[in-house]
Amino acid sequence: MSQVNRNSKAKGVNRRQFLATTAKAGCAMGLLGLGVSGVAKQSSHLDPMAIRPPGALDEQDFLSACVRCGLCVQACPYDTLKLARWFEGAPTGTPYFTARTVPCEMCEDIPCVKACPSGSLDHALTNIDEAKMGIAVLIDEKNCLNFKGLRCDVCYRVCPLIDNAITLERQHNQRSDHHAMFLPTVNSDTCTGCGKCEHACVLEEAAIKVLPAHIALGKTATHDTYINTEETTLEMLNKGLTL
Amino acid sequence: MTNGMSNTKMKTPGADQTRFAQAAIDELGWWRAHKFLFLRRASQLCVLLTFAIGPWMGLWVLKGNLSSSELLGTIPLSDPLVTLQVLMTGHLPETALLVGALLIALFYLLAGGRVFCSWVCPVNLVTDSASWLRRKLRLPRTAEMPRNLRYYLLALVLLLPLVTGITVWEWVNPVPVLYRALLFGAGSGLWILAMIFLLDLFISERAWCGHLCPTGALFALLGKASPVKVSAVNASACDNCMDCFEVCPERQVLKPALKGDNPMIVDSDCTQCGRCIDVCAQRVFQYQNRIALKAENNQ
Numbered sequence: 001m002s003q004v005n006r007n008s009k010a011k012g013v014n015r016r017q018f019l020a021t022t023a024k025a026g027c028a029m030g031l032l033g034l035g036v037s038g039v040a041k042q043s044s045h046l047d048p049m050a051i052r053p054p055g056a057l058d059e060q061d062f063l064s065a066c067v068r069c070g071l072c073v074q075a076c077p078y079d080t081l082k083l084a085r086w087f088e089g090a091p092t093g094t095p096y097f098t099a100r101t102v103p104c105e106m107c108e109d110i111p112c113v114k115a116c117p118s119g120s121l122d123h124a125l126t127n128i129d130e131a132k133m134g135i136a137v138l139i140d141e142k143n144c145l146n147f148k149g150l151r152c153d154v155c156y157r158v159c160p161l162i163d164n165a166i167t168l169e170r171q172h173n174q175r176s177d178h179h180a181m182f183l184p185t186v187n188s189d190t191c192t193g194c195g196k197c198e199h200a201c202v203l204e205e206a207a208i209k210v211l212p213a214h215i216a217l218g219k220t221a222t223h224d225t226y227i228n229t230e231e232t233t234l235e236m237l238n239k240g241l242t243l
Numbered sequence: 244m245t246n247g248m249s250n251t252k253m254k255t256p257g258a259d260q261t262r263f264a265q266a267a268i269d270e271l272g273w274w275r276a277h278k279f280l281f282l283r284r285a286s287q288l289c290v291l292l293t294f295a296i297g298p299w300m301g302l303w304v305l306k307g308n309l310s311s312s313e314l315l316g317t318i319p320l321s322d323p324l325v326t327l328q329v330l331m332t333g334h335l336p337e338t339a340l341l342v343g344a345l346l347i348a349l350f351y352l353l354a355g356g357r358v359f360c361s362w363v364c365p366v367n368l369v370t371d372s373a374s375w376l377r378r379k380l381r382l383p384r385t386a387e388m389p390r391n392l393r394y395y396l397l398a399l400v401l402l403l404p405l406v407t408g409i410t411v412w413e414w415v416n417p418v419p420v421l422y423r424a425l426l427f428g429a430g431s432g433l434w435i436l437a438m439i440f441l442l443d444l445f446i447s448e449r450a451w452c453g454h455l456c457p458t459g460a461l462f463a464l465l466g467k468a469s470p471v472k473v474s475a476v477n478a479s480a481c482d483n484c485m486d487c488f489e490v491c492p493e494r495q496v497l498k499p500a501l502k503g504d505n506p507m508i509v510d511s512d513c514t515q516c517g518r519c520i521d522v523c524a525q526r527v528f529q530y531q532n533r534i535a536l537k538a539e540n541n542q
Contacts, residue, residue: 021391025391036412037406040411042408065336067311069308076386085429088431093423099294116337117340
């Protein structure tokens with residue numbers, strides 16, 4: 001009897017013990033996995049004011065690729081980028097910037113992208129003007145000075161893609177009836193989301209803000225053929241045209 | 244220190260020795276009885292400082308943190324565990340990350356896998372302090388979790404990216420937390436280290452590094468074939484004082500070496516911290532290079 005015992009002890013585990021510990025450990029890991037995934041999913045929502053560095057993949061892909069090493073943060077010559085802290089609106093350890101505090105200076109050689117070892121900042125981005133960090137939106141027309149008929153123009157003047165990403169659209173001023181208004185208008189196709197406009201806005205709280213593209217942009221339905229109305233004929237519509 | 248010696252009359256029966264490893268201190272001197280402990284702390288601090296002099300003083304030797312870094316602006320280094328997680332999400336990273344992970348894996352393959360745990364990892368500071376405090380407060384032994392839980396956790400950590408598509412473990416991974424706090428000012432993640440400290444101190448002895456950490460588990464797997472090992476070369480001199488068992492973070496690795504046929508600690512759970520060498524008054528343990536040893540024996 002003692003011989004048998006010694007043998008089973010020497011082997012360390014017997015089948016019953018093995019199954020029991022495996023089952024227990026499996027359950028514990030299952031629970032832990034659920035918990036950690038829950039925490040991760042819950043806190044993976046990016047604050048709309050937190051902007052990813054240039055070249056960042058879509059948020060879901062970014063979170064699968066980013067190793068949170070901070071090489072982009074240390075590569076940034078303007079101290080724009082930060083690593084997110086716990087409880088702070090971006091998944092812990094991932095890089096972001098707040099445009100109102102320090103905007104992206106749009107370096108031509110894009111050092112942050114070059115430093116990224118994981119490709120969560122896409123190395124295919126070589127022209128910073130093609131970056132899509134977000135889209136500037138003139139979100140508060142009521143308080144924007146230009147909408148009051150003044151010539152503030154600051155957001156327009158600081159835009160690195162002036163007259164392209166932000167234009168001033170001339171309009172008749174209905175209030176005075178003989179003045180003009182110059183309304184800052186963002187072209188979402190060319191805006192890089194660098195945030196210089198938001199940073200420079202003279203109001204206490206910026207009237208123009210950079211938002212993530214998925215919040216800033218609308219999207220036409222795929223079946224919608226009005227996208228190309230001038231070339232679309234009634235006949236094509238009736239056929240159920242796909243563009 | 245000598246005051247403690249004269250103050251031996253304590254009520255608890257087991258408390259006749261005033262200080263842990265007093266025999267070794269008497270025999271080897273205080274310095275030699277803490278030699279590897281100090282060398283380890285120096286090594287941990289050196290790695291940390293090599294990273295820290297970048298952001299603190301503008302001397303860029305190592306950029307990044309323990310998850311991924313760049314040595315002297317050219318050589319990529321990255322944590323194999325986070326690289327594996329990224330691969331498991333289905334994202335194909337830049338070659339820098341892959342090469343970096345291979346370099347680190349190769350290094351620890353040669354240096355001995357869990358050498359990372361005891362000589363580099365900042366969490367070791369936290370868990371060693373918890374263990375030290377346990378000993379000081381004479382907290383009772385706790386029920387032990389199975390040691391192989393870490394391999395289950397490793398499997399979980401690698402499985403979760405497959406299911407969720409994101410590197411879930413990196414939200415709570417304690418290994419990069421201290422570096423993030425010191426190098427990037429992201430101190431609010433320190434709650435994770437506080438949790439581990441409390442877990443190790445009050446709930447279960449050596450719970451994190453010795454039972455759960457998936458990073459350690461991966462390095463243990465890497466270190467199976469490493470040439471450098473601690474060996475109980477003088478096992479016959481062992482007087483069963485149990486000091487090494489008291490201090491060893493992986494005490495299950497000691498018995499086969501001390502009482503079995505092979506004096507070498509071949510179990511890859513051994514972190515090669517060398518504390519057993521420090522605290523042994525009988526000078527039982529030594530670091531040995533098993534490949535050199537084999538070559539010698541063949542001659």
